Amino acid sequence: MNPPQATGGMLELExxxxxxxxxxxxxxxxxxxxxxxxxxxxxxxxxxxxxxxATLWCVNAGHCRPKVVEAIRKQAGELxxxxxxxxxxxxxxxVAERIAELAPAGMGYVFFTNSGSEAVDTALKMALAYxxxxxxxxxxxxxxxxxxxxxxxxxxxxxxxxPAMRKAYSGALTPGVDHLRxxxxxxxxxxxxxxxxxxxxxxDELEQRVIPLHGAENIxxxxxxxxxxxxxxxxxxxxxxxxxxxxCTRHGILLIFDEVITGFGRLGQPxxxxxxGIQPDLITFAKGVTSGSVPLGGVIVEQGIHAAFMxxxxxxxxxxxxxxxxxxxxxxxxxxxxxxxxxxxxxxTRARELAKPFEDAVHxxxxxxxxxxxxxxxxxxxxxxxPRPGAPGARAFEAFEKCWAKGVFVRPIGDSVxxxxxxxxxxxxxxxxxxxxxxxxxxxA
Ligand SMILES: Cc1ncc(COP(=O)(O)O)c(C=O)c1O
Numbered sequence: 064m065n066p067p068q069a070t071g072g073m074l075e076l077e078x079x080x081x082x083x084x085x086x087x088x089x090x091x092x093x094x095x096x097x098x099x100x101x102x103x104x105x106x107x108x109x110x111x112x113x114x115x116x117a118t119l120w121c122v123n124a125g126h127c128r129p130k131v132v133e134a135i136r137k138q139a140g141e142l143x144x145x146x147x148x149x150x151x152x153x154x155x156x157x158v159a160e161r162i163a164e165l166a167p168a169g170m171g172y173v174f175f176t177n178s179g180s181e182a183v184d185t186a187l188k189m190a191l192a193y194x195x196x197x198x199x200x201x202x203x204x205x206x207x208x209x210x211x212x213x214x215x216x217x218x219x220x221x222x223x224x225x226p227a228m229r230k231a232y233s234g235a236l237t238p239g240v241d242h243l244r245x246x247x248x249x250x251x252x253x254x255x256x257x258x259x260x261x262x263x264x265x266x267d268e269l270e271q272r273v274i275p276l277h278g279a280e281n282i283x284x285x286x287x288x289x290x291x292x293x294x295x296x297x298x299x300x301x302x303x304x305x306x307x308x309x310x311c312t313r314h315g316i317l318l319i320f321d322e323v324i325t326g327f328g329r330l331g332q333p334x335x336x337x338x339x340g341i342q343p344d345l346i347t348f349a350k351g352v353t354s355g356s357v358p359l360g361g362v363i364v365e366q367g368i369h370a371a372f373m374x375x376x377x378x379x380x381x382x383x384x385x386x387x388x389x390x391x392x393x394x395x396x397x398x399x400x401x402x403x404x405x406x407x408x409x410x411x412t413r414a415r416e417l418a419k420p421f422e423d424a425v426h427x428x429x430x431x432x433x434x435x436x437x438x439x440x441x442x443x444x445x446x447x448x449x450p451r452p453g454a455p456g457a458r459a460f461e462a463f464e465k466c467w468a469k470g471v472f473v474r475p476i477g478d479s480v481x482x483x484x485x486x487x488x489x490x491x492x493x494x495x496x497x498x499x500x501x502x503x504x505x506x507x508a
Pocket of ligand 1: 182212292293322360
C-alpha cells in the first residue's frame with residue numbers, strides 16, 4: 064500500500080527493510096509521522112498523537128526543542144565532521160565534561176559511541192582490557208540476566224536475555240556468558256507500587272551459584288539494567304541492586320549499569336545509580352543524551368579503571384577501540400542543546416514530581432480486562448495482560464494499534480504495554496495517555 068505523503072504524491076514502501084518491525088503487516092497499514100513538537104507527533108494525515116514512550120525511551124526533553132534544533136542547525140554549517148582519532152575538536156570534550164558533572168562522584172571519564180548497542184560492546188571490551196592491564200587476564204566471563212536487553216550486537220545479545228533476540232544466532236554468541244534469573248515474580252509481587260518488597264535474595268544467586276560455578280577469578284563483569292526496559296519494564300526488588308554491588312565488590316567483579324534507558328532523568332536523578340545510591344564501575348548511556356535527536360552513546364568510566372589505562376607502561380594507544388563517528392560534532396552539538404534544556408527546565412529531576420501521579424495512573428489500570436500486573440518507577444511503567452490462548456503478545460499488540468488509532472503512542476512488549484513519556488509531560492498529558500489506554504483495554508478481548 065502506498066499512502067499519500069504530506070508533500071503530495073505516493074510513497075513507495077517496498078525498499079526500506081524496517082528494523083524490529085513486522086514489515087508485511089506494517090506495509091499493509093502503515094503508521095506514518097510527518098513532524099513532531101513537544102509531547103506530540105503529527106501524522107502524515109495531520110492527526111496529533113501523544114508520544115507516550117518518548118518514542119523509544121529517548122526523547123526526554125520532548126520533540127524538536129529549540130535549543131537542540133538550533134545547536135544542530137548551527138553545527139551543521141560550522142564543522143560537519145572531524146574524526147576524534149588523534150584529532151580534536153572542542154565539542155566532545157565539552158560534552159564529556161558536562162556528563163562527568165552529572166555522573167556519580169568518581170565517574171569522571173566518558174568514551175563516546177553512536178548507540179546503546181555500541182556502548183554495551185565498548186563497556187564489555189573495556190572490562191576485559193582493564194582486567195588484563197590489572198594482571199587478571201583470566202577474567203573473561205560476563206554475567207547478564209534473563210530478560211535483560213543490551214542492544215543487538217553479538218556481545219550485547221549474548222549478555223542479554225530476551226530469547227527472540229538470541230535464538231537465530233545461538234551458535235555465534237560470545238562464549239563464556241552466564242545469566243542471573245530475572246526478577247519478575249507475579250505470584251509474590253504483582254501490582255507493586257515502585258520497587259517490589261520481595262526478591263532481594265535473587266541477587267544471592269550470583270554468589271551462591273554463578274561465582275562457585277565459574278570462579279570469581281574468571282569473571283570480568285556483571286551487566287544489568289537498573290530497571291529492565293525492553294525486556295518488559297521490570298523494576299528491581301528493594302535491596303537487590305545494592306546486594307549485587309556488594310557481591311561484585313567482594314569478588315573483584317566489575318558492575319556495569321546499562322543506563323541507556325534510565326540515564327538522563329528517567330527515574331528522577333540524572334542516572335539510576337544515584338537514585339539507588341550505588342556506584343557501578345561503568346555506566347552505558349545513549350538515547351536521552353541528545354534527547355533522541357542525533358545518535359550518540361557512550362560509557363562513563365570510574366576513575367580507577369581509567370587510570371589503569373592511562374598509567375599502563377609503554378605509551379601508545381591505551382584502548383584499541385573507537386568508532387569513526389565517536390564524538391561526532393553534530394551529535395555533540397545536539398547533546399549540548401539537550402543538556403542545556405535539561406538544566407534550564409530542571410528535567411533531570413522532574414520525574415520525582417511526576418512519579419506519584421504517574422504511579423497512580425498506571426495502577427488505575429488494575430481491574431481492566433486481562434490485566435495481571437501494573438508496575439512503575441520514576442517515569443517508566445507497564446501493565447501486563449494474560450496472554451491470549453495460543454497467541455502470546457497478541458493482546459498487547461492490539462492495544463498498541465488501538466491506542467495509536469485513538470492518538471496515543473505506547474509500546475507493546477510481549478503481553479505488556481510500556482509507558483515512558485517525555486520528562487516535560489504534564490498531568491494533562493498523563494490523563495490523556497491513560498484515559499485512552501483504559502478505554503482501549505476495555506475493548507481488547
Ligand atoms: C538498556 C539498553 N541497552 C542498549 C540498548 C541498545 O541501544 P541502541 O538501540 O541505541 O543500539 C537499548 C535500546 O533500547 C537499551 O534499552
